[in-house]
Amino acid sequence: MHIGTRAALTAAFTATLLASVGASAAEVNVYSSRHYDVDKALYDTFTQQTGIKVNVIEGKEDELIERMKTEGANSPADVLITVDAGRLWRAQEAGLLQPTRNKALEAAIPAHLREPEGHWFGISKRARIIVYNKATVKPADLPRYESLAEPAWKGRVLVRGSNSVYNQSLVGSLLAADGEAKTEAWAKGVVANMARKPQGGDTDQIKGVAAGEGDVAVSNTYYFARIASSTKPEDKAIADKLGVIFPNQGDRGTHVNISGAGITKSAPNKESAEKFLEYLISPDAQRMFTEKNFEYPIVAGAPTAPVLVSWGTFKEDPLNAAVYGKNNAEALKIMDRAGWK
Numbered sequence: 001m002h003i004g005t006r007a008a009l010t011a012a013f014t015a016t017l018l019a020s021v022g023a024s025a026a027e028v029n030v031y032s033s034r035h036y037d038v039d040k041a042l043y044d045t046f047t048q049q050t051g052i053k054v055n056v057i058e059g060k061e062d063e064l065i066e067r068m069k070t071e072g073a074n075s076p077a078d079v080l081i082t083v084d085a086g087r088l089w090r091a092q093e094a095g096l097l098q099p100t101r102n103k104a105l106e107a108a109i110p111a112h113l114r115e116p117e118g119h120w121f122g123i124s125k126r127a128r129i130i131v132y133n134k135a136t137v138k139p140a141d142l143p144r145y146e147s148l149a150e151p152a153w154k155g156r157v158l159v160r161g162s163n164s165v166y167n168q169s170l171v172g173s174l175l176a177a178d179g180e181a182k183t184e185a186w187a188k189g190v191v192a193n194m195a196r197k198p199q200g201g202d203t204d205q206i207k208g209v210a211a212g213e214g215d216v217a218v219s220n221t222y223y224f225a226r227i228a229s230s231t232k233p234e235d236k237a238i239a240d241k242l243g244v245i246f247p248n249q250g251d252r253g254t255h256v257n258i259s260g261a262g263i264t265k266s267a268p269n270k271e272s273a274e275k276f277l278e279y280l281i282s283p284d285a286q287r288m289f290t291e292k293n294f295e296y297p298i299v300a301g302a303p304t305a306p307v308l309v310s311w312g313t314f315k316e317d318p319l320n321a322a323v324y325g326k327n328n329a330e331a332l333k334i335m336d337r338a339g340w341k
Helices: 003-026 038-050 061-074 085-093 103-108 145-149 165-178 180-193 202-210 221-229 233-241 270-280 283-293 306-310 321-326 328-337
Strands: 027-032 053-058 079-082 121-133 216-220 242-245 256-263
Touching: 027 061, 027 270, 038 053, 038 270, 038 283, 061 079, 061 085, 079 085, 079 270, 085 165, 085 256, 085 321, 085 328, 103 270, 121 165, 121 202, 121 221, 121 270, 121 283, 145 165, 145 180, 165 180, 165 216, 165 321, 165 328, 180 328, 202 216, 202 221, 202 233, 202 242, 216 221, 221 233, 221 242, 221 306, 233 242, 256 270, 256 321, 270 283, 321 328
Parallel strands: 027 053, 027 079
Antiparallel strands: 079 256, 121 216, 121 242, 121 256
């Protein structure tokens, strides 16, 4: 072989090797369905602390899952982040996530907020609460999610549609607690009690209660926390009219969902991906989740946004998030049969 040719080949091989090592150590590719302003700050801080660049592809959960399926073993994705355990379960069932045994993650994240085999981990949490009109509702009259289906609430309930993954997971948790027959009867009762056809997101339900369109709304905590913490006079006027109920405090506890993340089966940068997950449970990241987006930190003892603290502590349902993820398909069928559009 000509010396010049051999040198050229050696140089090319070395460049390829260095590029491979650099990709493995210096970047992480994140597919995320989170759409919050805080996320860019999270990524930037991680890069500042570690030197690892974060490449982000954002989209809806199902779109990202289908993209990963199409990409197959050649998918560049290292980490999948979603705003609900149901979609993480779906990705796991499709064989898109790999189990990760990580002592730091397992020690910091409560067992019920991570998949038992390590396919995915909660990184922040939110409770599914009932927001009520203080002028027309006594919290003692609505102690449980199950109470929403009682005849006394006919024409008074505001809740978003069945296409909301937050509602699907709530129904999935009811399915685990009450069984199929009772859960379907409950769903039919909720539909019968709706003040209007489902429309908009959780914020729209909250504003609807303040406007007198209904008396109670089902919402994730951070939606109401945003309004309650706002300095806008119109938001303050809304918050002043409303109160918070944490359902089922006398039995299993309030349903809690997660934003969560898992390392993909094809991850080309697995080491960087693990470092990224570890960062998401660090004090800096947990503080940003709660201060900037009013999510509850996943790590016990971490500081919590003042507005969330003002609502008091609550008992949360210890049901493993993987269960209501697994129940997602059946929950959708129940909602469909109940006429929950």
